Amino acid sequence: VFKITGGYAATLASLYWNVNTFDTKPGTTTKLGGEVRFETDAPRFAIGFTNGAPAVRIAVDGRYLSPANVFQSAGTPNWIILDFSSVGGRKRRSVVVEAGRFGMNFAGVRCTSHDMVWAPPAHDDLRVAWISDSIVAGSSYGPFVGGGVLHQRVGKLLGWNDCWALATGGTGYVNPGSSSFYTYGQRVPQALALDPDLFVLFGSTNDIGQAGVQAAALATLQAIRAGSRAPIIVLG
Numbered sequence: 001v002f003k004i005t006g007g008y009a010a011t012l013a014s015l016y017w018n019v020n021t022f023d024t025k026p027g028t029t030t031k032l033g034g035e036v037r038f039e040t041d042a043p044r045f046a047i048g049f050t051n052g053a054p055a056v057r058i059a060v061d062g063r064y065l066s067p068a069n070v071f072q073s074a075g076t077p078n079w080i081i082l083d084f085s086s087v088g089g090r091k092r093r094s095v096v097v098e099a100g101r102f103g104m105n106f107a108g109v110r111c112t113s114h115d116m117v118w119a120p121p122a123h124d125d126l127r128v129a130w131i132s133d134s135i136v137a138g139s140s141y142g143p144f145v146g147g148g149v150l151h152q153r154v155g156k157l158l159g160w161n162d163c164w165a166l167a168t169g170g171t172g173y174v175n176p177g178s179s180s181f182y183t184y185g186q187r188v189p190q191a192l193a194l195d196p197d198l199f200v201l202f203g204s205t206n207d208i209g210q211a212g213v214q215a216a217a218l219a220t221l222q223a224i225r226a227g228s229r230a231p232i233i234v235l236g
Contacts, residue, residue, distance in 0.1 A: 034104070038109060047080045055144055184220050
């Protein structure tokens with residue numbers, strides 16, 4: 001009954017699930033952005049998150065809720081109740097739950113037996129694979145607001161509704177960062193597996209002073225082109 005963009009569902013503590021994005025290195029999977037979408041005719045329903053879940057942002061019919069646009073979980077799980085009984089009642093609504101830099105600990109949706117929840121249609125989806133560093137991935141200082149990560153914001157502006165961030169701070173075409181993460185070129189197989197409609201490569205100042213950057217960048221582009229005919233956008 002849900003549609004997931006920018007990631008894939010992964011079980012969390014048997015009762016919940018998260019939106020995972022990609023492997024930053026062997027055996028290490030990360031969460032970065034992603035959205036859960038659904039439609040419902042319920043006049044009153046609840047969206048659940050685990051105790052201490054990262055902040056998320058919720059939009060109904062394209063409008064964000066609350067001045068701060070942020071909901072922080074508390075309790076096990078915490079249920080955010082959305083009640084439209086006095087403002088339109090029962091009608092079809094589209095809901096988007098946007099994760100931030102640390103994903104979301106999603107516990108599902110509750111409504112009465114008289115209501116329905118279903119996934120939105122998949123038409124006109126445009127999938128974009130972003131390969132980048134902390135410019136896209138964020139850092140320890142943010143962004144922490146759901147939907148605030150760069151690739152999600154750009155996607156909203158340009159109509160790219162399924163943006164995947166294969167991004168890790170401190171990395172580049174050559175530089176694996178401080179923890180031996182995959183370089184840009186080493187992420188290409190994961191990006192190709194998504195069969196995206198568009199590739200965006202962004203960065204990287206992390207390669208300053210590194211040897212062989214031009215050759216590594218060329219090899220990365222050639223690997224993408226060998227496996228896909230999708231357009232490639234390269235940003236400096």
